[in-house]
Amino acid sequence: MIVGNGRPRGQFTPCEQCPLRALPCLREFTAEELAFVKQFKIDELHVDAGASFLRQGARADHLYTVLSGWAFRYKMLDDGRRQILNFALPADMVGLQGTLMHEMEHSVEALTPLTLCVFPRSKLYDLYSQFPSLAFDITWLAAREEQLIDEHLVSLGRRTALERTAFLLLHLFERARELNLVKDNAIQFPFTQQHLADALGMSLVHTNKTLKRLMASKAVSWKGRVFAVLDRHLLEQVAGDEVPKRRPRPFI
Amino acid sequence: MIVGNGRPRGQFTPCEQCPLRALPCLREFTAEELAFVKQFKIDELHVDAGASFLRQGARADHLYTVLSGWAFRYKMLDDGRRQILNFALPADMVGLQGTLMHEMEHSVEALTPLTLCVFPRSKLYDLYSQFPSLAFDITWLAAREEQLIDEHLVSLGRRTALERTAFLLLHLFERARELNLVKDNAIQFPFTQQHLADALGMSLVHTNKTLKRLMASKAVSWKGRVFAVLDRHLLEQVAGDEVPKRRPRPFI
DNA sequence: CGGCGTTTTGACAGGCTTCAAGGGCCGTGG
């Protein structure tokens, strides 16, 4: 399932040529920062779609950054109920909790073939010692992650099925747009309605009916994995809250 | 509503005498760390119960730590629906998001008279530069906060009313216990059923009925703000924390 | 063409919200 172990060093994209760095939504690095991160990254990991590369209860020795592809963080209850906590897109950091705490309290699964930058837990403290600016960035990323979950929590707790569905779709659409994944207001969403249901805290059946309702209103369309926003204003209105604009953010 | 502004420096508890430092659940400081934090703390803030000292949409110039009392983080929707994100107890950090981002995306309200240590946003970078160990701590706190919200998210998304109520009560009880606030398996909870409902994402009426059900099972008691765990094992079982609940799932 | 995962649909039950009203406790003021 998981490829990329045991490969000799240096076989992966060097950070200077990182395809993400050029994105306007990411802050720029100084030459020193770039040099440090380049040697901080020890490998690149390729994960197949559907594989979980971090598991609830396991200890994590590495910290990851998504280079390409989609993933999602989730927790399972003993009886099989699953809650998707949030989605990880390129430039997102994954596994920080597992690096800092003793063990992971959630799992992470790839939605598409996934490429990850791998950083060793053992050198994280070096980063904190030598590059406070990068340490600051990591904290910033953790705080942003928390913000996203906060918003999600409001959805599950206080928004109706229709509102929360519209909100999540809009939210994902926006995040994807920042990464240039959207073309003509359309995008290939790599997840199924079951994934959406598990993220929304709803049953599959009701998720389906809610989506139909949303599509009937001509706010969005979603056929064969291709999602499109047809009426942005209407969608925002249904979501009950415009998704806040985002500023340039750090990326390690 | 808010007292504590304009008071001359040095009128507050110095960090060497911090009543929290002795707690076994907190790590010890080196002399250097203690000295730094002592000068990092510029004031102490007293907030009345019921007052919000951080507000959604406002810019936060300070970072806080709870010295004594209870508070809660929450978000409001335009129509008045409120979702409590989590609770803050002594030794918890508050306002990090507001310090790092440009503005707060949630509010924080005191549940009891509250004492806060005040740290200036402007000197946070000094901390990162001079004390990587403390920077690491802050990141750790942010990651832990995220863990708590993750768990809460699972409750709202996938647990039944009874399960999530039991889970939250147990969770708060445990956090309070670490701080020595529990005596004889009982504690004074400073919130109303309305607060609980807003945290659980349920209506007040249903929260009340669920609590009654929990009390009828003799797992807990809660009269006049005094909460007690009567049957710890039963409570854990209802919360789904230990014993897996068997529900029918397809298996071929 | 057949098999499998995904999407759809309908029927039904029940969990949860809403509405409404009563009761208890406590501080204030007549």
Next chain:
DNA sequence: CCACGGCCCTTGAAGCCTGTCAAAACGCCG
């Protein structure tokens, strides 16, 4: 001392939203 108002807790009834069950349609791929 008692009446009153305010806040909180409690309870019952009605109905909608959402979950569960069941089955069929669809689309993709070997």
